[in-house]
Amino acid sequence: MTRSVYVTGIDRGDGRQVVELGVMELLTRQVDRVGVFRPLVHDGPDRLFELLRARYRLTQDPATVYGLDYHEASALQAEQGTDELVSRLVDRFHRVAREYEVVLVLGTDFAATQLPDELALNARLANEFGASVIPVVGGRGQTAESVRAEARNAFRAYEALGCDILALTVNRVAPADRESIAERLTARLPVPCYVLPDEPALAAPTVAQITQALHGTVLLGDDSGLARDALDFVFGGATLPNFLTALTPGCMVVTPGDRADLVVGSLAAHSAGTPPIAGVLLTLDERPTDEVLTLAAKLAPGTPVVSVAATSFPTAAELFRLEGKLSATTPRKAETALGLFERHVDTGGLLERLAVARSGRVTPMMFEHELLEQARSDRRRVVLPEGTEERVLRAADVLVRRDVCDLTLLGDPDVIRKKAADLGIDLSSVQLIDPNTSELRQPFAERYAELRAHKGVSVELAYDVVADVNYFGTLMVEEGLADGMVSGSVHSTAATIRPAFEIIKTRRPTDAGGGAAIVSSVFFMCLADKVLVYGDCAVNPDPNAEQLADIAVQSAATAARFGVEPRIAMLSYSTGTSGSGADVDKVREATELVRRSRPDLRIEGPIQYDAAVEPSVAATKLPESEVAGRATVLIFPDLNTGNNTYKAVQRSAGAVAVGPVLQGLRKPVNDLSRGALVGDIVNTVAITAIQAQPAPAPDRPVRPAAENAATPV
Structure with missing residues (x-):
């Protein structure tokens, strides 16, 4: 039977979309096919569904999402009465439920709907759908006692109407009251109570939303600038020196269009980062001269300058009525909302109460969700040496909003802040270090000279070397000032990992996780329904048998660390005893080395790729193998084969390739492709943070050699 979750409220203004988005995130971690149903809908676009569809790549036909519009329902x-209305909506709900493993139901919005007793209608629909309920109560502008009373009343109301209440969520409370409200509600109610503080960035309209609402004309600015949140409004009228002191971070400057001094002064302040502003809004339909606009564009490239026809007073009245909305066009707000939800909701406990059976399929999205959740569970600090690179800054924005890990960016802080301001990115919680001027440079030079003394490296030479961002970042990891490093978006692989080979080096037998003979790599290949691990596709050109065995053992450990049960296939152009030659013999020898050193691991080799992953081929070629047809860790005999295969599968099968993930180092350092997208950087940072977490206790029951050799599937 389809499991459904009904998110509903008791009144307008509860910011329920944060909870709906958060619950959708949880559901898509567990199952592949999640449907959405909104019983009643207003005319016009449904911003939240469009966000869900874009973010979670939903294939559901939008026509099936909605029951009736409010006019039809009223x-x-x-x-014909409430029974007929409910009957019609139940019928339409079940059309969706038949097609999906789980359905998220978005309750009515209490917004001028002309429906009597809307709360009772939501409760009855939830019961008729067989859905569990998460009521949401808004707390903006209320005292702590008022919020607690309203939350208790909401629980009693839905409970009295027979609802199965999963949890109660209180949203938009004053941050100072959050803990006391949560403690009191938890003590008084029999279900979990989650309390989310008010988040100004969610309520702030973007510059694009302001422009649209005021029918403005964009004179300057790019998409990044228009996506900035307007956290405050500062109205210009004073002289420039007095006006500059009134500017606040993220503010929208509102000034008559003929005040060129305030326009230029605001943009100059933004360029200097004192403070970064969201943009400039010009009133009175007055526009600066072309010369002023040219200067403005050079002062703060990308920063929006928007012109509106109205005077300042009606413009102000309209601005203060605007509120930011979650939509497909505001992906950064979605990241903020999810970060807020995940910080203040016990997502593990809520998943248990949802009792949604985990799907046997593992989609790329599910794997990526798990990475972020696992990284967040035990926060680590990751250093990003390429702090001035736009993709790195955008990835840092996502990681901060999602509260995944702590970050250090390397580079000139003024340059980093300037670029972040131009992108509308808040780096207030991110550590910025300039290797050239850092007080760490001298002790790092002394440490590097000590490590490389056998190569004749002096402290003076080391002082120059450690100013390189990759060397500096690697030394931060080595000295425990960061837990891991990710680089390579603008540096070569050699420039990224050479410092790690020189400074961090491979794991010793006494290190956690055991020793490693060499540093190698894997890619997580996220196919449509499963995740495979490919190694080594990035580091070792032609490993010998001993090195190939080490790659197999390390890859199995990496797979297990990230939730992939290791079943190792040692790949060759020959399966079993059907072929011979130096290349096949190398793979056969490596397989035997793994069997002798790690009899607990399931391994098969030599084996061809099709026999490794396709059960029908395996049934013919190796019918008694416990790995053939079910392999999850695929070890390639050389870099040429591995690199070409992963790229062929990535492009031909539409797989998402996450990596390369380096393994075998004492502390994690990972390399990015120079073509890495923002999402790739986010995933790699999450992987690095997980690698830096304490390894779980090994679970290595030793199986008899005979069992390891041939056990029927």
Whole structure:
């Protein structure tokens, strides 16, 4: 039977979309096919569904998402009664439920709907759908006692109407009251109570939303600038020196269009980062001269300058009525909302109460969700040497909003802040270090000279070397000032990992996780329904048998660390005893070395790729193998084969390739492709943070050699 979750409220203004988005995130971690149903809908676009569809790549036909519009529902209820209305909506809900493992139901919004007793209608629909309920109560502008009373009343109301209440969520409370409200509600109610503080960035409209609402004309600015949140409004009228002191971070400057001094002064302040502003809004339909606009564009490239026809007073009145909305066009707000939800909701406990059976399929999205959740569970600090690179800054923005890990960016802080301001990115919680001027440079030079003394490296030479961002970042990891490093978006692989070979080096037998003979790599290949691990596709050109065995053992450990049960296939152009030659013999010898050193691991080799992953081929070629047809860790005999295969599968099968993930180092350092997208950087940072977490206790029951050799599937 389809499991459904009904998120509903008791009144307008509860910011329920944060909870709906958070619950959708949880559901998509567990199952592949999640449907959405909104019983009643207003005319016009449904911003939240469009966000869900874009973010979670939903293939559901939008026509099936909605039951009735409010006008139809009101007329139907008036003419034929509530029973007929409910019957119609139940029928439409079940059309969706038949197609999906789980359905997220988005309750009515209490916004001028002309429906009597809307709370009771939501409760009845939830019961008729067989859905568990998460009521949401808004707390903005209320005292702590008022919020607690309203939350208790909401629980009693839905409970009295027979609802199965999963949890109660209180949203938009004053941050100072959050803990006391949560403690009191937890003590008084029999279900989990989650309390989320008010988040100004969610309520702030973007510059694009302001422009649209005021029918403005964009004179300057790019998409990044228009996506900035307007956290405050500063109205210009004073002289420039007095006006500059009134500017606040993220503010929207509102000034008559003929005040060129305030326009230029605001943009100059933004360029200097004192403070970064969201943009400039010009009133009175007055526009600066072309010369002023040219200067403005050079002062703060990308920063929006928007012109509106109205005077300052009606413009102000309209601005203060605007509120930011979650939508497909505001992906950064979605990241903020999810970060807020994940910080203040016990997501593990809520998943248990949802009782949604985990799907046997593992989609790329599910794997990526798990990475972020696992990284967040035990926070680590990751250093990003390429702090001035735009993709790295955008990835840092996502990681901060999602609260995944702590970050250090390397580079000139003024340059980093300037670029971040131009992108509308808040780095207030991120550590910025300039290797050239850092007080760590001298002790790092002394440490590097000590490590490389056998190569004749002096402290003076080391002082120059450690100013390189990759060397500096690697030394931060080595000295425990960061837990891991990710680089390579603008540096070569050699420039990224050479410092790690020189400074961090391979794991010793006494290190956690055991020793490693060499540093190698894997890619997580996220196919449509499963995740495979490919190694080594990035580091070792032609490993010998001993090195190949080490790569197999390390890859199995990496796979297990990230939730992939290791079943190792040692790949060759020959399966079993059907072929011979130096290349096949190398793979056969490596397989035997793994069997002798790690009899607990399931391994098969030599084996061809099709026999490793396709059960029908395996049934013919190796019918008694416990790995053939079910392999999850695929070890390639050389870099040429591995690199070409992963790229062929990535492009031909539409797989998402996450990596390369380096393994065998004492502390984690990972390399990015120079073509890495923002999402690739986010995933790699999450992987690095997980690698830096304490390894779980090994679970290595030793199986008899005979069992390891041939056990029927």
